[in-house]
Amino acid sequence: MTALLELKHVAKKYNTGTMALSDVNFSVSKGEFVSIIGPSGAGKSTLIRCINRLIDASGGEVRLDGVNVLNLNKRALQQTRVKIGMIFQHYNLVERLSVIDNVLHGRLGYKNVITGSLGIYTSDEKKQAIEILHSLGLEEQVYKRCDQLSGGQKQRVGIARALIQEPKLLLCDEPIASLDPNASKVIMDHLRSICSRLGITVLVNLHQVDVAMKYSDTIIGMRKGSVVYNGSAQGMKAETIFDIYGSEASDLGIEIGVTHAS
Amino acid sequence: MSSMSSKSDGEMSKGIPNLAKKPFDKASFVLRFTLLSMLVLTIFSFISFDYKDIRVFAAIGEAINNLVAMFSKAQFTNFTFQDALLAVLVTICLALLTTVFGAVIALFFGLLAARNLSSPLLSSLIKGGVAFIRAVPTVLWVLIFAVPAGLGSVAAVIGMTFHSIGYLIKAYSESFEELDKGMIEALRSSGAGWWHIVFQAVIPSSKSYLMSWTFMRFEINCGAAVAMGAAAGAGGVGFDMFMASSFYLDMREVGAITWLILLFALVMETSATHLKNKLK
Numbered sequence: 001m002t003a004l005l006e007l008k009h010v011a012k013k014y015n016t017g018t019m020a021l022s023d024v025n026f027s028v029s030k031g032e033f034v035s036i037i038g039p040s041g042a043g044k045s046t047l048i049r050c051i052n053r054l055i056d057a058s059g060g061e062v063r064l065d066g067v068n069v070l071n072l073n074k075r076a077l078q079q080t081r082v083k084i085g086m087i088f089q090h091y092n093l094v095e096r097l098s099v100i101d102n103v104l105h106g107r108l109g110y111k112n113v114i115t116g117s118l119g120i121y122t123s124d125e126k127k128q129a130i131e132i133l134h135s136l137g138l139e140e141q142v143y144k145r146c147d148q149l150s151g152g153q154k155q156r157v158g159i160a161r162a163l164i165q166e167p168k169l170l171l172c173d174e175p176i177a178s179l180d181p182n183a184s185k186v187i188m189d190h191l192r193s194i195c196s197r198l199g200i201t202v203l204v205n206l207h208q209v210d211v212a213m214k215y216s217d218t219i220i221g222m223r224k225g226s227v228v229y230n231g232s233a234q235g236m237k238a239e240t241i242f243d244i245y246g247s248e249a250s251d252l253g254i255e256i257g258v259t260h261a262s
Numbered sequence: 263m264s265s266m267s268s269k270s271d272g273e274m275s276k277g278i279p280n281l282a283k284k285p286f287d288k289a290s291f292v293l294r295f296t297l298l299s300m301l302v303l304t305i306f307s308f309i310s311f312d313y314k315d316i317r318v319f320a321a322i323g324e325a326i327n328n329l330v331a332m333f334s335k336a337q338f339t340n341f342t343f344q345d346a347l348l349a350v351l352v353t354i355c356l357a358l359l360t361t362v363f364g365a366v367i368a369l370f371f372g373l374l375a376a377r378n379l380s381s382p383l384l385s386s387l388i389k390g391g392v393a394f395i396r397a398v399p400t401v402l403w404v405l406i407f408a409v410p411a412g413l414g415s416v417a418a419v420i421g422m423t424f425h426s427i428g429y430l431i432k433a434y435s436e437s438f439e440e441l442d443k444g445m446i447e448a449l450r451s452s453g454a455g456w457w458h459i460v461f462q463a464v465i466p467s468s469k470s471y472l473m474s475w476t477f478m479r480f481e482i483n484c485g486a487a488v489a490m491g492a493a494a495g496a497g498g499v500g501f502d503m504f505m506a507s508s509f510y511l512d513m514r515e516v517g518a519i520t521w522l523i524l525l526f527a528l529v530m531e532t533s534a535t536h537l538k539n540k541l542k
Binding site for chain 2: 084090091092095097108109116118165171
């Protein structure tokens, strides 16, 4: 397996002086499902945003397909971002627009200024959007406005918007943090199947250790801006949890040794 | 919710027998002091006016009589109703023209002035300039532009447009800044460009705000256009009213024109509300 994404010595220092990330190194293979876990403020969100440069890292290298993302100019960065889908905790949809409009926004990166601004999409793109919405079980919501949807449905629209980009890598920033357990399971199952059926590499920030262990191939544990664990889900031990969260696994109600979902 | 909290307050105060005296509250003291001194000043100024030979109460009574006559016996004498209608249309066209000009220009600069869509330097630069434009009243801008353009409709259009731009840039850019940051972040992360984000996310989400601010400015411009008719000779109903009041000294005609303006204001307000509800 070749490495799709490689991070070398990535550091991020905010203007306020806080070191959000220090010397982060890891690589992600093509088609891998990776979860990043860690306490709030460990730098998980910063890390994931450094990959597509929503936040500019202050040092190191982020290599996607061998190209260092940090050196790209504006135009090249936009073209690279097209290959990276992203979904968010708060879905970040344009709530006043319909579901299909929001999904088609994922194609804007392929458009020039005029066609994109006017929202002119080809019929192939529209068909593709409908197909993706079908596969996510949203066929009845296609023309609804996004503010009428439930949280779980909105997150699926978010996934659809990322998928229509035809990305190589899907970044998920706490995708289930605002969802109930049922909706969370639906979302995680979809992410897992995107990874195994479409071969898209998935990188997920998670707060739920049990969910991370159940779905992931690899888990990266972070604490205070550094990677403290990088290994398989099965390799997680009670000490690992302690290293990451500073509390005993049993106190947190985490069972070690839950098996893989797919 | 409120009944619950008051109930629990009641139970709380039962538990504490000697409630401490209410502590000194600086804010309410300042408020009371201000109101009191304003009252004293008002009374004093009324007493100390130089009334000359005017008998105040009789004069107030006559002023009321005049007002009643103005509005109850409103009548056109020097103009026909059609003339007045045409003049109102001219005034509204002046307001519409300046609002449209202002809105188009302000939309572009509003985007550049919004902190979440522009660079901090450009944003503060535009906001600073706009604050200056707004600090000078509309009438003054018209009079300033009357120097190169001469008194008349051209000066009125340029001056009113200028102030509308200043007002709308602030209103628009603040509506844009209110928008959900995540939405813009999401589109940026998918490789969308600035224009894509503006037309596909920013404007659709802030459409109803933009609409209501523009209508607000249209209403202000209608008022300004009436005043400009008289002050800058821009024509329209303001000029007719000026003539009726200070040239013909015809109160009933002033009343009639006022009724007409009121009627149009009402129609516009209703249609604006109607349109806004449709947009939501």
